[in-house]
Amino acid sequence: MPGTVYSPVLSGGSCAGWKAKLHMTVNILCIGDLVGQAGRNLLAGQLPSFITDHNVDLVVCNAENVAGGSGLTPANFEEILRHGVDVVTLGDHVYRRREIVPILESSARIVRPANLSCKAAGKRWTVVETKSGGCRAGVVCVLGQMFMKPADSPWASIDQCLGEMDDDVRIRIVDFHAEASSEKIAMGWHLNGRVSIVFGTHTHIPTADARILDKGTAYISDLGMTGPYDSILGRRKDHVLKALTTSMRVRFDVARGDPRMCGILVGVEAATGKAVSIERVEVSGRVQEEAYHEGGGQ
Ligand SMILES: [Fe+2]
């Protein structure tokens, strides 16, 4: 059903002005791995109205799967910013499309995983103003180590990034791009009380464990993807099943059916950076028939 939202409207609103800011709850939308054309079309159709209807003051989106299911192009980046995304995080597919490198090096609205080589292109963290201005938010992403390609310690890396941010950046958001739920919840507790939000990405499956940890950090193990759910993790079922059942090499094209925007909507107290509310978000959209090309990439 188009436009279905499984989330109450939360209190909050403008952040302009320091006095207002002290008592303000900032509504932050975090959305999971944006996949292919279906994900982009869904974002175009649903995100602007969601931002208005829910008084969203900051949108963070993991966009590692946008270009044909892997990577992100400069055109993709500009497009999703136009739809209302404020900060893009990435994951293990960060450099799949090399043309994104100049954007990684120049824009404050995109971060690469912090625990790659110190020589890797891109920023390890960023600080941006919220949409209404007046509040600043820091955003970092790190890669997990379990069942993932080698990366530096996410524990040391996240501590270093947080230590480098100004102390007055109270709102802090961490994307932990990891496979293992055990490693993800461990990161939640590692950062409990030190950041506003820890959300997991990478598995493309939304988890049912959204909660606020006891020191004020909103946590979920995985946001789920923003893309086609009539699929296997965003790829065509028939292609993946053929590969799995025949042991043959098959190209995994991006699927199109049952697109949903998944994530969390978190209320964060501007003065302290503590989370005060968290709700899962799941918005369904129409199948984008015109965007689908049988047997081709997107
Ligand atoms: Fe990933």
Ligand SMILES: [Fe+2]
């Ligand atoms: Fe992903």
